[in-house]
Amino acid sequence: MALARPAAVLLGKELQTEFRTRELLTTTVVFVLMVLVLFSFTFDPTSIESRRFAPGLLWLTLLFAGSLMLHPSFTREQTNDTLAALRLAPIDPTAILAAKILANACFLLVAEAVLLPIFAALYNLHVWPVLGRMCVVLILGTLALATIGTVFSAISSQARMRELLLPLLLMPVLTPALIASAEATAGLFDDPAYLSPQWVGLLAGFDAIFLTVTWLFGEYLLEE
Amino acid sequence: MAIASQTNSSHGVTVEFQNIEKRYGVRYALHGVSLRIEAGECVALVGANGSGKTTLLRVASLLVRPSAGRVNFWETGDAHPLADPIAVKQRIGMVAHQILLYDDLTAEENLELFAKLYGLDRPKDRAAAALEPAGLLSRRNDPVRDFSRGMRQRLAIARALLPAPGLLLLDEPATGLDPAGQHWLGEILARLHSSGCTILMSTHGLSEVHSVVSRAVRLAAGCLAEDSAHSGDPQRMLAAALAAEQGA
Amino acid sequence: MSTLSASVPSDRGALTRAHSANFIETLLVALLLGAAGYCALFVAPTERTMGVIQRIFYFHVPSWWSAFVAFAIVLVSNLAYLRGRNPKWDWLGVSAAEVGVAFVTVGLVTGPIWAHPVWGIWWTWDARLTSAFVLWVLYVSYLLLRNLIEEPERRAVVSAVFGIFAAVDIPLVYFSIWFFRTQHPQPVIGDGGSLDSQMARVLLLCWAAMLGILVLMIRQRYRVEALRWDVDRLRLTAAQSASELSARQGFAMGEGQ
Numbered sequence: 001m002a003l004a005r006p007a008a009v010l011l012g013k014e015l016q017t018e019f020r021t022r023e024l025l026t027t028t029v030v031f032v033l034m035v036l037v038l039f040s041f042t043f044d045p046t047s048i049e050s051r052r053f054a055p056g057l058l059w060l061t062l063l064f065a066g067s068l069m070l071h072p073s074f075t076r077e078q079t080n081d082t083l084a085a086l087r088l089a090p091i092d093p094t095a096i097l098a099a100k101i102l103a104n105a106c107f108l109l110v111a112e113a114v115l116l117p118i119f120a121a122l123y124n125l126h127v128w129p130v131l132g133r134m135c136v137v138l139i140l141g142t143l144a145l146a147t148i149g150t151v152f153s154a155i156s157s158q159a160r161m162r163e164l165l166l167p168l169l170l171m172p173v174l175t176p177a178l179i180a181s182a183e184a185t186a187g188l189f190d191d192p193a194y195l196s197p198q199w200v201g202l203l204a205g206f207d208a209i210f211l212t213v214t215w216l217f218g219e220y221l222l223e224e
Numbered sequence: 225m226a227i228a229s230q231t232n233s234s235h236g237v238t239v240e241f242q243n244i245e246k247r248y249g250v251r252y253a254l255h256g257v258s259l260r261i262e263a264g265e266c267v268a269l270v271g272a273n274g275s276g277k278t279t280l281l282r283v284a285s286l287l288v289r290p291s292a293g294r295v296n297f298w299e300t301g302d303a304h305p306l307a308d309p310i311a312v313k314q315r316i317g318m319v320a321h322q323i324l325l326y327d328d329l330t331a332e333e334n335l336e337l338f339a340k341l342y343g344l345d346r347p348k349d350r351a352a353a354a355l356e357p358a359g360l361l362s363r364r365n366d367p368v369r370d371f372s373r374g375m376r377q378r379l380a381i382a383r384a385l386l387p388a389p390g391l392l393l394l395d396e397p398a399t400g401l402d403p404a405g406q407h408w409l410g411e412i413l414a415r416l417h418s419s420g421c422t423i424l425m426s427t428h429g430l431s432e433v434h435s436v437v438s439r440a441v442r443l444a445a446g447c448l449a450e451d452s453a454h455s456g457d458p459q460r461m462l463a464a465a466l467a468a469e470q471g472a
Numbered sequence: 473m474s475t476l477s478a479s480v481p482s483d484r485g486a487l488t489r490a491h492s493a494n495f496i497e498t499l500l501v502a503l504l505l506g507a508a509g510y511c512a513l514f515v516a517p518t519e520r521t522m523g524v525i526q527r528i529f530y531f532h533v534p535s536w537w538s539a540f541v542a543f544a545i546v547l548v549s550n551l552a553y554l555r556g557r558n559p560k561w562d563w564l565g566v567s568a569a570e571v572g573v574a575f576v577t578v579g580l581v582t583g584p585i586w587a588h589p590v591w592g593i594w595w596t597w598d599a600r601l602t603s604a605f606v607l608w609v610l611y612v613s614y615l616l617l618r619n620l621i622e623e624p625e626r627r628a629v630v631s632a633v634f635g636i637f638a639a640v641d642i643p644l645v646y647f648s649i650w651f652f653r654t655q656h657p658q659p660v661i662g663d664g665g666s667l668d669s670q671m672a673r674v675l676l677l678c679w680a681a682m683l684g685i686l687v688l689m690i691r692q693r694y695r696v697e698a699l700r701w702d703v704d705r706l707r708l709t710a711a712q713s714a715s716e717l718s719a720r721q722g723f724a725m726g727e728g729q
Contacts, residue, residue: 002310009340017328084287085324085383089341090314151637155630159620169617169634172609173641176648183652202648213640217633220554224288249623250707272722291625444719445712468722 003098006091010099018107028069028111035061036115036122050123055185058119059178062145066108067167070149073100074157083222093219097150101214105146112138130188133195137188140203141181147210148173154221177206236263236422237315237390238298239284245292246279246446253279254290255446261424263300263390266417266436268458269426270465271443277426278321280443281393284424285318299390300420314342317389319397323380327369331360331379334368335386342387350386358382358408373400381409392416394425410435427462434462501684508674508681516674525589532582534679535575536604538686542572543611543639545690550635553628562628563697565635566618567690569611575686576608599653603646610638610645624704 018024039057043049077083086096116134120127127134149170156165184199239261246254254276261267269277282288283295286309296305297312306312318324325334335351344350355361358378368376377400384392398406417423417436427434440458442450442465452458512530519526549565552558583601584594595601617634621627667675 006341009337013326013329013337016333017326020328079327080325081320081322082324082326084320084322085338086341087287088285088313088316088318088324089338090310090343091341092310148637152634155617155634158626158630159617160622161620165617165620169613172606172613172645173637175606176641176644179648179652183655198651202644202651206644209640209644210637213637217554217636220629220633223629224282247625247708250704250711252708252712255712272719275719445715447716449719 003092003095006089006095007098007102010086010096011102014099014103015106018103024069024072024107025111028065028107029114031068032061032065032111032115033118035064036119040122050125051186051189054119054123054125055189056182058185059141059182062108062112062142063171063174063178064167065111066145066149067170069107069111070104070146070153070170071156071163071166073104073150073153075153075162078157087222093222094215096222097154097214097218100153101143101146101150101211104150105143108142108146109138112142125189130193130195133188133193134185136195136200137181137184137203140200140207141177141184143207144174144177144181144203144210147207147214148177151210151214151218151221154218158221177203180206235300235390236265236420238263238300239391239422239424240296240298241280241283241293242296243293244280244283244290244295246276246283246288247291252446254283257293257443257446257448259441259448259451261422261439263298263422264417264420266413266423266438267425268434268437268440268462269424269443270440270462271426271449272468275443276446277443278395279446281318281320281395281424281426284391285316285393286313297391314387315390316393317384317387317391318393318395319381319384320395323368323376325368325376325379325383328367330365330367331355331371332364334379335383338383339386344387354382354386355379374402374405377401378405378408381412385412389421391422391424394423396426396428398427428466434459437462440465497688501681501688504677504681504684508678511674511677516671517668519671522590525586528582528586530675530678531682532579532586533675534682535579535582536600537679538682539572539575539579539607541683542568542575542686542690543607543642546572546611546614546635547639550632550639553632554636557625557628559624559628559701560698562632563694563701564690565632566615566697567693569614569635570693571686571689573608573611573615574689575682576604576611579604580608596658598658599646599650602653603649606645606649607642610641614638 036057039061043053074083077086083096087093116127116138119125149166152166152169152173156162156169159165180199180202184196184203187194187196187199241257241259244254244257245252257276257280269280271277279288283290286295297315298305299315306315326337329337332348332351332355335354336347339347339350352361352364355364358381360375360379360382363371363375368379371379377397381397384394397409401409413423413425413436417438423436425437437458440450440452440461441448442461450461452461455461508530512527516527516530518524519529545568546565549561549568553561553565580601583604587596588594614631614635618627618631621630
């Protein structure tokens, strides 16, 4: 497929660049940890309270972290005008977006893998028994964040006040995904643990719909 | 620095600009530019800063979408223009104002990446083969961030030549090059010109690269002001442009 | 030069006709609004449980419907602009978005005004109100984004893409918040079950009046954009002539050396 090969090549480049410096990853992990600690002062982290508030907090924190971390996605490409280099190449422009979405999803997932055990420890939550189902929610929710976040990073990189603009644009659009992820996660820490098919369905639908919209309209964002 | 042997001859691409207009807000970067460049021509683009040279080159490379007008491309001998923008991009090499390379990747990694994106076989070998004539083989594993200005420009030129383009677009390519580098650039352009590649080059009048120029076109305030195809000697136009800039 | 002006008709007769048409439209809408207001306040029967305050319902509900009509226009404009790049779709898009935001604001303000005397609270996070709040933020962001991009063509393209994302998001927002509320119920503002037929008629009349205001406001705002375009075009032509002139003079001087 004309999209898959160049996207794979570019994904390789994104991963190669980030894992060489690891600056995004380390900054994101430290930021999320800081927020989780601060939030713990706003309520009494006993088991019952934790189960009520922690899932929402986790996703809210990931949303904030994402909106900071997704920002360099396109601003990095302004150095040496490398975005023009990619657009000059004989590839479908959507491949550029696809590669960045997947790369950002990977980075977020790696950060979450580091954070999940710490999160469980800080808020006394039993993640191990529901780990598999937790991963389903994490992957779907992260994909939502990465998709919208990457596209909106392309949007905000063309505007002024871009650091403030990205979170502003991101949050209302991600509302359904945030609610679905938080609710699905909360269900997993309930007694007995259950994975809500409606919320997971909504998340999967959200991802499918917005990946399609990106595929249809994303390339217009890369024009000059 | 050696000249690498051509792996395959590049038949040139014919380019035609039809009434190109590009607006940026309340300013025209290009206004009613119509120009046809036949396959194999080597055209120098001259004009003051802000006259639209860079914009014209970016329109030719399909980076910039014109506000009005169109650009058409033909392969040598074809009656119909190339319809697919991806097919057009496959035939274009560009040296821009910025180097279009990743600072965090090494010279070899950069060229390998672009070789893959251009669908070239054996990308690693191609990258090494491109580094050698540019005199950068010894620095292949160094990140581009550590390169001097001249080396970065040489690598940028090597990058443009990777797909053996039929249309080579150059925006002030001699910038940052030392005399040896300029000589190397002149040799490359001569070789490409003799193999039939179409060249469109904006220049500020450095003589080293002018020996191959067969035509000169001058832009002023986004319009086509003078074309040596109509009004005579390209070398005279180049000299006049250089004088005008030094005088201004 | 007649093609230069998008907004102002070129001959006096057409100008006068345009002004008269404008005046008549405004008069009609004013009459409609007056009739709707009168019916809402005096003709419609008083609601059993909530009393007189319930009459705000006749403006609260149609504002939502009108906002949705406006946002549907925004979506159509965004799609049409990306397809043909005709700037008139961009003008329509921003006009409809601003009017839509105005109507959502009316809804968000009348909701609490209604809620407070009835339930004693200003805000309940009920599904419709919360969704409307997100809707408000969404389209205010659309307008803010437009403000932060100067170059008109980029602004039109980028905001069109964002507008499509926002529009696709709306049903997802409503559904997710509604489903969330079924799991975590809160007092609901404004759901009354079946509607008395007299009330339904007054409601529709009020909606017709609001749609009249919608059309009028969008047209006025559209005219402002068209005027802006004309001014920009004039500036463009003037700047181009000036720079061409100075370029010719500059080159002549240089050659003379």
